Amino acid sequence: MRLAIALLGILLSVTPAMAQVSVGISLPAVSIGISVPAYPQLVRVPGYPVYYAPRLRSNFFFYEGLYWVYQDDDWYASSWYNGPWGRVSREAVPVFILRVPIRYYRNPPSYFRVWRRNAPPRWGEHWGHEWEQHRSGWDRWDRRSVPAPAPLPLYQRSYPGHRYPSAEQQAELHARHYRYQPHDPVVKQHYQEQAGHPGAAPAQQPQQEAPPERGQGRKDGDKGEERGQERK
Known part of the structure; x- marks a missing residue:
């Protein structure tokens, strides 16, 4: 149980060969070569339930209550803005993370640069x-019914630099201050595991189209930072 709590920031690793996507905690926590000394500015990607960090020199996003980083051709996720980070299987990355246009990647790899900036990576x-067959339909969705974004965990602003909590402290603080319940099946399974339910059933294959959650997303051009949404 202590190990599960200490690894709150680590997302689930997925075995791609299985018909159902089985989940488990990715061990160990890994260093991904970035350091975020304080809570970053997060700005809504227009038309998407995703935030990005325009002032960081990394491909840093926030979606469904977790931070996501694309680094060295792998995706990583964490419950806290500076990790610890867990590697996420390519077959389990949520569709709205995959759909973010290239222009919102602050440190895109060289192979992105031959693709359209206003479209997602290919x-x-x-x-x-094989991956494309497994995730068929990831790039098709109804843009009129984009789900609302998860609230930002603004309480983490109070924990910069030397005050950054240990992984065990992160679990306690997150449970106390952030009550959002995710809808993405893989992220939801991660929350269940970290809430102390290791026997929960495996998450199903990630949905290709997320259902509307709390109304439609905002119109394009809305880049304001989400404020005042922290749930007590």
């Missing part, structure tokens, strides 16, 4: 036919 072309 993951199927890059990761191959």
Whole structure:
């Protein structure tokens, strides 16, 4: 139980060969070569339930209550803005993270630069036919019914630099201050595991189209930072 609590920031690793996506905690926590000394500015990606960090020199996003980083051709996730980070299987990355246009990647790899900036990366072309078959439909959705974004965990602003909590403290603080319940199946399973339910059933294959959650998303051009949404 202590190990599960200490690894709150680590997302689930997924075995791609299985018909159902089985989940488990990715061990150990890994260093991904970035350091975020204080809570970053997060700005809504227009038309998406995702935030990005325009002032960081990394591909840093926030979605469904977790921070996401694309680094060295892998995705990582954490419950806190500076980790610890857990590697996420390519077959389990949520569709709205995959859909973010290239222009919102602050440190895009060289192979992104031959693709359109206003479109998402061509993951199927890059990761191959097998991945594309497994995640068929990831780039098709009804733009009129984009789900609302999760509230930002603004309480983490109070924990910069030397005050940054240990992984065990992170679990306690997160449970106390952030009550959002995710809807993405993989993220939801992660929350269940970290809430102390290791026997929960495996998450199903990630949905190709997320259902509307709390109304439609905002119109394009809305880049304001989400404020005052921290749930007590």
